[in-house]
Amino acid sequence: MDTHLLLQQNCDRLLAQYEANMKAVIGLQSTLIEDVLPSVADELALDSEQINWAKRWLEDTQTIFQLLRRDNFTRSFAIQSIRKNLHWRLKKLWPPEPDIPLARVHFLPLNVRDPLGRPIIVIQALGFEDASETYRSLLIHTMEQFRLRLKALNDASDLVVLQYIVIFDVKELSVQTLSVDLVSWVLRDLIPRFPGMLAAVNSSWTHSGMWNIAKRVLPASAVSRVFFSSPKELMSYFAPSSLPKDYGGYLPPLNSLDCLPPASPQPSPKSYMMSASPSPIYLSPTSLLNPFFGYPVSSSQGSPSLHHGRRRKRDLIRTLAILFWLRWRRPITTCLWLAALVFTGRMWNWLLYSPSRSALLRSWSISSAM
Structure with a gap:
């Protein structure tokens, strides 16, 4: 199937799921903040600063949507996995650190998008010969930096952007400098902590030996999002105005782009804007989305409440x-x-x-x- 068509279908499916499950996501956030977070705070003896930091993560609507989507929109499974993820974040990302310089990661200007309206990241891969904890910590903080940038982009606009698209440049990567253990850890442990954030990876990978190694540790869902493009194919998908000169486009070279001031984001035809005032809905007493299971519930503005005002026998x-x-x-x-x-x-x-x-x-x- 044509790469552009496949990416188009995936994008349309994601936006449709976001629209259909927005009320469920808002209700889940309410439960997480009001019930799960206090429980975790008591369990781990968190102070007010840690609680506020964790709450800001739970208020990231796009992240909670992706986590709920990963669990097939099953509320009980999502609550359990998000609770575990919260434990992991407090262990790995607290206290928060200032943004680390990412010399090999380049965020293209915010007004530069792919044909489907998503921001673009260029990663110039560098080999790691081992999977030490130092490299793992660096990658964890890099992914968190990606998430925070995406959240800031959504906070600054009424238009919702759910994903990045990544151009993965592996010209300097070789089998000798590739740590299979580190790649396996990234794909099986790190990426699931930040699900759905990277829409696709377009790579100029010409080393079939490395691809054969990577396919053994890549899950099927990840393999379907990786595309290996020649320079000509890269130009056929991205507009020349969306690519740096390093890849045949009209933008300045990557080392110059990093010095430019950030541009203001522009509306994208494929970004999705949610209604500010959703109409009230009524949840069945046996619905998995019902936080008061067994009792009829009405939900308005994302705040579920008992339909009769109390729990009737x-x-x-x-x-x-x-x-x-x-x-x-x-x-x-x-x-x-x-x-x-x-x-x-x-x-x-x-x-x-x-x-x-x-x-x-x-x-x-x-x-x-x-």
């Missing part, structure tokens, strides 16, 4: 009865049918073989004659 009994019937209706129906068959059989047996049968038939005959 009759609502809970009704829900339990419904769940009991849904769980046991087949065995109950089968038993009722069997009981009816047994009763019918016994009635026929009584009518055919009972000593009082003749008297009963005689009385019927007399009644008919009269």
Whole structure:
């Protein structure tokens, strides 16, 4: 399939999921901030500064959407995984550090986008021969810096951007300088902590040996987002005005772009803007999105509340009865049918073989004659 068409389909699918699940995401954020965060704070004895730092992460709507999406929009699974992620962040990213200089990572100006409206990152890969904790910490903070930049971009505009697209330059990478353990850790442990943030990786990778190594540790979902492009193919996807001169475009070279002041973002035809005032919705007592499971809930402006203002026993009994019937209706129906068959059989047996049968038939005959 054509690369442009595949990226277009993936982008459209993501935006549709974002629109369809926005209310669920807002409700999940409310539960995380009001219930999960206080529980984690008590468990880890967090101070007010740590709590506020964790709360800012939970308020990142795009990140919470991607985490919920990774768990197939199953609320209970998402709450569990986000809680674990919060523990991990407090261990690996606290206290927050100033932005580290990323000499090999280049953020193109904010008004420069790919054809689908996403900001562009150019990464000039450098080999790591081992997987030491120093390199891992550097990569963790790099991904967090990516997230914070994307959040700042969304905070500064009403238009929502969910992903970056990455041009991965591997001209200086070789098999001898590639740590398979480090690549495996990035793909299996680090990327899932920041799911969906990188839309695709376009690479000029011409070393088939390295690709064969990487495919062994890449999950199928990651393989589908990696495209190996020749310079001509890169130019056919990106407009020349979106590429630096290093890759045949009209922008200044990468080392010059890093010195330019940031440009103000411009609206993109593929960015999605959510309505500021969603209409109220009503959640079923048995809905997985219902934070008060068993009771009817209404949700307006992302704040779910009990539909009747309190937890009524009759609502809970009704829900339990419904769940009991849904769980046991087949065995109950089968038993009722069997009981009816047994009763019918016994009635026929009584009518055919009972000593009082003749008297009963005689009385019927007399009644008919009269």
